[in-house]
Amino acid sequence: MTKKQNAPRQSKTDSNTGSKTQSAASSPAAASPAIVWLRNDLRIEDNPALQAARESGAAVIPVFILDDDAPHAPGGAARWWLHHSLEALSEQFSSLGSPLILRRGDRADCLKALVEETGAGAVFWNRRYYAEHIAVDKALKADLADAGVRVESFNGALLREPWEVKTGSGGFYKVYSPFWRSLRAMGPARPDAPPTPRKLAPPEKAPASDDLSDWRLLPEKPDWAAAFGETWTPGAKGARKRLRDFLNGPGNQYTDGRNRPDGEFTSRLSPHLAFGEIGPAQVWRETRAAIDEGAVDEKSAETFLSEIGWREFSYNLLFHFDALPDEPMRSEFADYPWRDDKAGLRAWQKGETGYPIVDAGMRQLWRTGWMHNRVRMIVASFLIKDLLVPWQEGEAWFWDTLVDADIASNSASWQWVAGCGADAAPYFRIFNPVSQGEKFDPDGAYVRRFVPEIAALPKKYIHAPWTAPADVLKDAGVTLGQTYPEPVVDHAEARRRALSGYDKIKKSA
């Protein structure tokens, strides 16, 4: 296994600053319109690419392209979200006067075709940070420039670009704490909110658009997303409401509350951030304002912002390590003696491992498209360390089932739990699913909600049903192995097995 290259690679991205807005060239009702290519920035507010297009003085054509063959195309749950998010965004663009254009197919081909059809003189977009996406954007930018089209890209997804946050010696951070200390001191690139566009000039002739319902982004049979709507309101409006409600409520107890899955103590902003319905700069500004007004507990608000920091750190890693989604950053982990345990993986995916906190998490994921972060760590530790299934399998399952699936956060977090990432949890940190359950779901309320077949068990046994006396199980209507599974592995044994596996790669490291 060769060590991954870890040189900064700013040269790989397009490096426009986006600060020039060419006000001199802004002839009103310019003949050639400007295209705003929307990707994971599905919002009107604080969207620098859209802002630049508007300020160019040209007519604005917003477009979204669905490319099912693109690397890391949205998974199943994310497609549900995307449908509703595009619906909300279409409505917003229509009310601004320039409807959102939908196209499906190869992204570069679609965009070039649209430029040609509309005679667009400029294309604006917000940057992406995954190597394969950067390559697409860079090639497209070169092609369009050759054709005489002005192309500009912006930072719409991060507080700061990954190449802006540098260590004292000019490298990039590989440890979270100093990274966040540095980024926090810098603050967002746009400290003040830019004006929100209230009107957009439409092109003389609107280009053709697909019909969203023809994309069939919603599941049909079975409709596994049936309950998603109870939990979520995709779209920028829903995002802003989440943030406001959070800062006015649970945001005040976030430091302690964030670890408790048995209640609503988190912001649940993750899917909104993943689709760019709200940007981290907006979250930063609003949270800072609430702190300054004394409207929110300062310590808790800072803890909350540091979670935005983890998202930034993940993008920092993704940008500097091409293979983050696929290969361990610590290359010795490629030789770890993983098991090919299809039955174990299946039990984990279905929430039938026999460990209640694990099963509750996996079922919350399936039913709502989301899982509490503390529980994500527990289920990930279980898959990797108790079952010895490669972390990439868990990453792939999360990609398909999470409405907040995000390339950077998903891959960086799986590597973190596996112990093979930058600043990762040490390999010997193996969660005990019973003690984690007792600590963070002390009454078993979370388990009872998502694993109803053991809901009648008393608190004492709710996280370890196999330890309950026969009469207690009987009274609760539980028959282990029938109404609820026996544990798929013995944790104590599995822990020893995992540690001996790490011994092997330590020698070869």
Next chain:
DNA sequence: TGAAATGTTGGGGCG
């Protein structure tokens, strides 16, 4: 943003 094993201390029961 662990858990388990091992070590240390101190109180209390008891002969």
Next chain:
DNA sequence: ACGCCCCAACATTTC
């Protein structure tokens, strides 16, 4: 009164 043991509670180390 004293030593001995047990063991909880806490601290340290090891994985």
